[in-house]
Amino acid sequence: MTPETILDLAKQLGVSVTPARAKELAEGITPTLATVNRLPVAFEAEPEAFHSALEQLAGDAR
Amino acid sequence: MSADLLNQDATELAAAIKARKVSSVEVTEACLGAAQRLQPALNCFIRIDGDQAIAQARAIDAELAKGTVRGVLAGVPLAHKDMYYRAGEVTTCGSKIRRDFKPPVTATALERLSTAGALNLGTLNMAEFAFGPTGHNAHFGACRNPWDTARVTGGSSSGSGSGTAARIFYGALGSDTGGSIRLPAHLCGLAGLKPTWSLVSRAGAMPLSxxxxxxxxxxxxxxxxxxxxxxxxxxxxxxxxxxxxAAPDLTSGIEGGVKGLKIGVPQGYFDVDIDPEIAKLLSDAHAVYQKLGATVxxxxxxxxxxxxxxxxxxxxxxxxxxxxxxLRTxxxxxxxxVLNRLEFGMFYPGTAYLxxxxxxxxxxxxFDAAVFGKVDALLTPVVGRQTPTIAETDITSGPELLPMLGSFTxxxxxxxxxxxxxxGVPAGFxxxxxxxxxxxxxxxxxxxMLCRAGRAYERETQWYLKAPQPRAHAAAAQ
Incomplete structure (x- = not known):
């Protein structure tokens, strides 16, 4: 994520962002994106699987 | 008499009201007196609904006089973070944008508390749109910690923490998206429960994420x-x-103790950058659990x-x-x-979010395999740093903002x-x-199980009996 990309996106989204702020935003987002992007996502993964996992791992009987 | 009443917990008070040892009106008047006295120092309310609370208390007392008990919280004064909708009543969400917002519906959590007989003293200060961990609010002013009014309460449920700890009301709804119940509980000396996702309805609660x-x-x-x-x-x-x-039974087995439970002490992540005093208090808590029969x-x-x-x-x-x-308009x-933080979210790629x-x-x-394959519960710090002042954490932008926020959450x-x-369980001072x-x-x-473990610890240590004296610090708020 570069400041230039953020400035372009901001224009499309209709929000006001200065070049200095675009640099701050890019610096804040990049480390998080780097972490997320290096984690492999299973081909079959889907968000709803989380709800099943909660139920399967439930500890309310203890 | 008032101080004795106000120092009880909700469970004890509910029993006293049910047994008609004290009237709900008497308790509510004591709470409203405390609210009027302490609000200038703490700024924990956005709105105090005194007349409404007294009317509710009178109705409960009248029912009790006829032998009717509305529910397990009959006559107990509470107050809630100003993000729970009540049909036709202003719900600000701690914001300028919703300063006059009157929702058309009432939150399920509020309805259920009313059905159980709880009273509502008013709406509570909070981080704007529940998006901040310190207790600052640019529109309604910072909420103050009753243990030292120069210091933060934690957020985003700041008023819930401050007013409950100050003995103005007996409990409060918070909300927790990244720590917003556990942080003010920790910083104000309270218990607080962030439930499993999906256990408690969010209908009529302001969304954040x-x-x-x-x-x-x-x-x-x-x-x-x-x-x-x-x-x-x-x-x-x-x-x-x-x-x-259906709702789980969290109370009937709560006095069952911790014998045989395995409590986990984290190695890695939770033991990094911990203030030595906080580390010592946590280590003391491990010893208490061992004494009570748990394995650490x-x-x-x-x-x-x-x-x-x-x-x-x-x-x-x-x-x-x-x-x-x-954000556009x-x-x-x-x-x-809040604006600073919200802007970040506009620029993440959809693929990263998904x-x-x-x-x-x-x-x-x-996580389940790594942790709960070995222990029943993990005991972690809530915040690793000493409680900072409001001034020290009044950072709105620049390179210090994200690390400061991260130090809380x-x-x-x-x-x-x-x-x-x-x-969240109080563990000393x-x-x-x-x-x-x-x-x-x-x-x-x-x-x-968590409540049983927390209850065993609090029964042994009784930190909850210690009350702040916020009036002694009132000058700091001026």
Missing amino acids: FTLDTVGPLARTVRDVALLTQVIAGHDPRDATSRRT VAVKMPDLDEINALCNAVILVEAATAHGQW RPQDYGPQ AALDLRAAKLRE RFTRPINYLGLPGL TKAGMPCGFQLVGKPFSEA
Whole structure:
């Protein structure tokens, strides 16, 4: 994520962002994106699987 | 008489009102007196609804006189974070943008508390749109900690923490998306329960991040948060995400003790950058659990920095999406810190957001195997630093902002991403006289076990009996 990309996106989204702020935003987002992007996502993964996992791992009987 | 009444916990008070040892009107008048006296120093209310509370108390007393008990909280004064909708009444969400907003519906959690007979003293200060961990609010002013009014309460449920700790009311709803119940509980010396995701209905609660938001209580004792959670939990057809089961029984086994339980002490992540005084209080808590018959076991943590990053992607994108219309048309109406944070979420790629959602089940399974394959509950710090002052954390932009925010939420936020329950338990005081707590994390829907473990500790240590004297610090607020 570069400041230039953020400035372009901001224009499309209709929000006001200065070049200095675009640099701050890019610096804040990049480390998080780097972490997320290096984690492999299973081909079959889907968000709803989380709800099943909660139920399967439930500890309310203890 | 007033001080004795106000120092009881909700469980004790409910029993006294039910037995007609004290009237609800008498208690409510004492609470309103405390509210009027302490509001200038604490700024914990956004609105005090005194007449309404007295009318509710009179109705409860009249029912009791006829032998009718409305519910387990009959006559107990509470107050709630100003993000729970009550049809036709202003709900500000701690914001300028919703300063005059009158919702058309009432939150399920509020309805259930009313059905149980609880009274409502007013609406409570909070971080703007529940998006801040310190207790600052650019529109309504910072909420102040009753243990030292120069210091932060924690947020975003700041008024819930401050007013409950100050003995103005007996408990409060907070909400927890990244730590917003557990942080003010820790910093104000209270118990607080972030329930398992989906256990408590979010219908009629202001959204921040629909994947992570949870509704739960803060109170003076663990047995109170168990009681309050039991009242508000259970399936709600108005919330499509709510678990399709009845409310769990969190109170009948709560005095059962911890013999045979395995309590985990994290190795890695939760033991980094901990103030030595806080580390000592946590170590003392381990010893208490051992004395009570639990086994304390070291547990190696999986990579929680990854989970923190995934959580960040989810909360920022969902918050920015919900606020998109106002970010475009009314950016000047946000406080600077909230605007600053919301803007980040507008620029994440959709693939990163969906990856963070897709990975949630796998990360939960990994964490469960690594931790709950070995122990029943994990005992972690809530915040690793000493309680800072309001002035020290009044940062709205620049390179110091994100590290400052992270220093509050580092230990709470991963638990939201994993959807797990987290119980905040008071664990003593630092040399500066500020409260410190710990967090007990359990498997999904293990709230009954967590409350039993928290209750065993509080019964042994009785930190909850110590009350702040906020009037002594009132000058600091001026």
